[in-house]
Amino acid sequence: MPSTSDHDVPHALEPVDTEKPPPPPPPFVEGGLRGYMTIFGAFFALFAAFGQSMAFGSFQLWYSQNQLVEYTASDISWIGSVQLWVFFVSGGVVGRLFDAYGPTWLLASGTIILTFSLMMTSLATKYYEFILAQGIVFGIGFGLLFFPSMSATATHFMKYRATALGIAVAGSSVGGVVFPIMLQQLFDKVGFGWAVRISAFVCLACGVIATALVSSRLPKRKPGPWIDVSSLKDVNYAIFVLGSAVTCLGIFVPMYYIVQYAQEYHISQSLAFGVLSIMNAGSVFGRIAPSIMADRIGRFNTLIPSTALMGIFTLALWLHAHDLATITTYSVFYGFFSGSWFAMQTSCIAQISRMDKIGVRMGMAYSLVSFPALVGEPIAGAILTRDNASYTGMIVFTGVSLLLGSLITLVVKLRINRSLLAKV
Template sequence: MTEMKAKTPVESQDDRGEPSGNIADSERPQLKHGKWRYVMVVAAGFLVMFTTCALIFTFGVWQSLYEEMAAQPNTPFTGTSTALINLIGTLAIALMSMGGPFTMVWAKLYSPQAVIIVGGWVFGIAFILASFSKQLWHFTLTQGMLLGIGTCMAYVPTMAVAPTWFDKRRGLAMGVIISGTGVGGMVWPPVLSAIIDSIGFRDALRIAGCVSVTLVSLAGYSLGWEPDFQNQVRVQTQGMSRANGYIKIPLINWRVARTKRFVAQASGCFLRSAGYSTPLFFYAAYARALGYSNTTATNFITVSNASNFVSRIIVGYGADKYGRINALAFTTLLSTIAVFAFWLPSMFKESTIAGSSADGLFITFTILYGAFASAYISLFPASLIELFGAQNYTSVNGSLYLIRGIGALIGTPLTGLLIPESKALVSSIIYERAGITVGVLLFAATVACFIVRIEAMMGSPWRWKM
């Protein structure tokens, strides 16, 4: 595919195909489309995150419920292992990224609005079909695979469209949009738990599906390409047939793909995704192992997402001020510290530390991990234009989403196998190997982030803000 040089240059490239500098943020007009157009983009993106991603990342509610049902007779999960239940959520999270290259092509060929709205319908129908499921594999296909595909179709175009509208305040805008996941993560767990306790988990699935279809369909209408970027998209898709172009994956420019910064960025994406989701899925189950009731355990998901909501806006603002690549590296480092300094020590409640200390450590971990671990979801797309140039943005974005999905698909279920299902709700120490694995993966991701930071600086004068 022919690459086009950006009409609104963000970075130029040197003779090695690497970005070599930024145009001053102030040189690009920020309000040329009117203030309310920008507000609509942010509000619509927020709404998509509030439904699709928030519901996927609150799978811990279902994980805990399904594990409880696994110990009961005559349920769809009777005798099912923790790892197989965990696979439902893992498939959803993996596919929401792995389909990125295809979804980017569809968004360019048929418009982001169409893809997002169809994705909302697929997402909602997946929940409704799951409510009629009778066996584990039914849930794996519906609440896992189909839900992940629907999320991908709504989430990836949203995250691709939004950065094209902003420059100087891109980090803040993306932080507000992604904070929808945190707000949804505060709202959905107690709501779902109340519905489950009142009318059952099947009706909870149906209600979640109907609400999702409505909200994502409404939001999708406002999420089109920024007009200047739309012109680039038209050039990039010249010669592509709308009849069969949907099966073509945009190939990344080889000169970009073989640079050290792309290899480091791809490695960081893979490693973060491999480690990131495990604590999210097991918040409620781990809290049960510490002795909390089912209702209180679910509240840990809410606490994490409340921290997530506040931090994403603050981190987004700080990223614009101090550099998006810097923010990506330091938030990954802080999430690594949270695992080793707080989650792992809390697991020794039964041996070396008091119960109150273990509770305090886990509460602190929940807040810190919620605040920093998920920051890369908003900082990752916000930093790509700076790293690889606007002309490479869509192909790089799709490729890295695929890599992220592969990381989640491999890392999360393998880590889940380290947690014996027979003691998942009663013993905290059995999470030790999984916790160490998560910490190591995030530490390796931190190293990759700092390598990206160093590579982004090569060939240019020293700059702190990157």
């Protein structure tokens, strides 16, 4: 049930617009050739950008044993956290630009910047160089590929929007399977530098495909304000963003630390890298199957249990996973339900937003959750260091964050419809 709070804002608070109103979008057609091409292009964009980011656990382990051996796990995790923060915080800017100009030139820019960042990472040797190249510059390219792809896909679908977005975002999980395996093999065979350069060329090819195929059905229009005040006054939207922010404190922790955790229990490096790929493989199914189900039982009805089950499996299973079989089992379940969470975010934002505000609302949401995403992994690393390499405190922090995030999001569903069984 869409939120109507956008229409409740007093007209006196709205700026007077003497410009000619933008042309209306063409009559809506569910999917169509352009819609299906956009899903295909978005899949490749997320394969490159999000897939590479989800493989950071591979870099975390490599850096701890090679270039950054003198740094703590918390120090190294700041590289990935800065990457995520820049990606998230860019959403407000990129979403506004998407609403005004469409996806094509944003995707082209993102492809160039992402490729450049990986090339610079391959040459880096010092901590600050990794922060700049793999953290800041990569995060910018990541945002320029992710937000236009997801927003554009949402404009082509209504009835099957969750399914379409789930298929598109599954590209990130496929990339999360491929890149750790590829990097682990290439690190040993051609060395760090060429391994990262080869992954850069893969990302370049994917970005070119995305730029050529992704389109939006909405007409270009005059850029709106940088901050959409009416959206911030929408209580459902504000609570949803708060729930996502709390979830982001913990959701990336297993992806960053599962490889290092596996090695703590004397699992070989190749199998430890494989655990991360298994987690991302579970995420592939988690992004598609729940998305198809969400169009039938409700997007919030899918998102909320998925978030809660991430927390439950983290506390009940990861806390007691001390061998390869148990760690692998946890990785499969966590990957599946985290994939569902990522797939449902855009669908839920779109459900409580007008179509012409999907881009800016999605961008603002990611910008606002960027701060917990920035500090979540370093907090986990600091807890690990404080506890003398005992993972118990870190795992409890992760699980509690996820459970609390699910409870806050439940408030939005109950505000839309108080019946727990209602399709929302």
